[in-house]
Amino acid sequence: MRMLGRFLIGVGLAALVSSSASAALLEPRLHLKPSGESSPRVALTLDACGGKTDTRILSALVENKIPATIFVTGMWLKRNGEALAIMKAHPELFELENHGARHIPAVDTPRSIYGLKSAGSAEAVQAEVEAGALALTAHGGAAPTWFRGATAQYSPTSIALIRGLGFKIAGYSINGDGGSLLGAHETDRRVSAARDGDVIIAHINQPTHAAGGGLVKGLLKLKAKGYAFVRLNDVDDSGTDGTTN
Numbered sequence: 001m002r003m004l005g006r007f008l009i010g011v012g013l014a015a016l017v018s019s020s021a022s023a024a025l026l027e028p029r030l031h032l033k034p035s036g037e038s039s040p041r042v043a044l045t046l047d048a049c050g051g052k053t054d055t056r057i058l059s060a061l062v063e064n065k066i067p068a069t070i071f072v073t074g075m076w077l078k079r080n081g082e083a084l085a086i087m088k089a090h091p092e093l094f095e096l097e098n099h100g101a102r103h104i105p106a107v108d109t110p111r112s113i114y115g116l117k118s119a120g121s122a123e124a125v126q127a128e129v130e131a132g133a134l135a136l137t138a139h140g141g142a143a144p145t146w147f148r149g150a151t152a153q154y155s156p157t158s159i160a161l162i163r164g165l166g167f168k169i170a171g172y173s174i175n176g177d178g179g180s181l182l183g184a185h186e187t188d189r190r191v192s193a194a195r196d197g198d199v200i201i202a203h204i205n206q207p208t209h210a211a212g213g214g215l216v217k218g219l220l221k222l223k224a225k226g227y228a229f230v231r232l233n234d235v236d237d238s239g240t241d242g243t244t245n
């Protein structure tokens, strides 16, 4: 915990230094529009940034019939054929959307965000978004309608650019796993505290991290409480900063 705290302080300082160089970035929020139904609904969104697949999460979603929207990169698609096949075999559960070609933050000015170098220009943002969509269809997925950039941060102009390419931008309202770096208990606590209309973000590409086990616990608690899970395309969504309308 102490080490995590120090890491987060380090990230905070880096963010301060980089934000002094140019305007602040936006981290849009996303909620589900009220349904008028009595039972609470949440959307689970999982990022597959790169790396491998957390099969604890994937198996739990299949076994418990919990639908999710999965944001995949071109890099992840190349290396995770087995997991992709499982997702494609369950179209009633998994909606696959665009997390970019190479996990490069979709920010059109040069800067560093959580240690990742931004795309740095409008052309590079467009390439990241369009090549991410192409990778999905090349792997047999449907054409994506949602985009979430690496780090989920944008400039106002990159938001306009991505919207102009025809994508809605997926923010979130609950940071479930703190970039997959939180412990199991804290991840469970955050996820199981979700309320009607929340959009949860977590990661499915870090099988060795404790957060994945906590995510499964939290999701099963929500299910036991009678929560319904929806995908972003199943419902009306409301995002800040011009990300969905």
Ligand SMILES: [Zn+2]
Pocket (backbone or CB within 6 Å): 047, 048, 049, 099, 103, 149, 150, 151
């Ligand atoms: Zn990511």
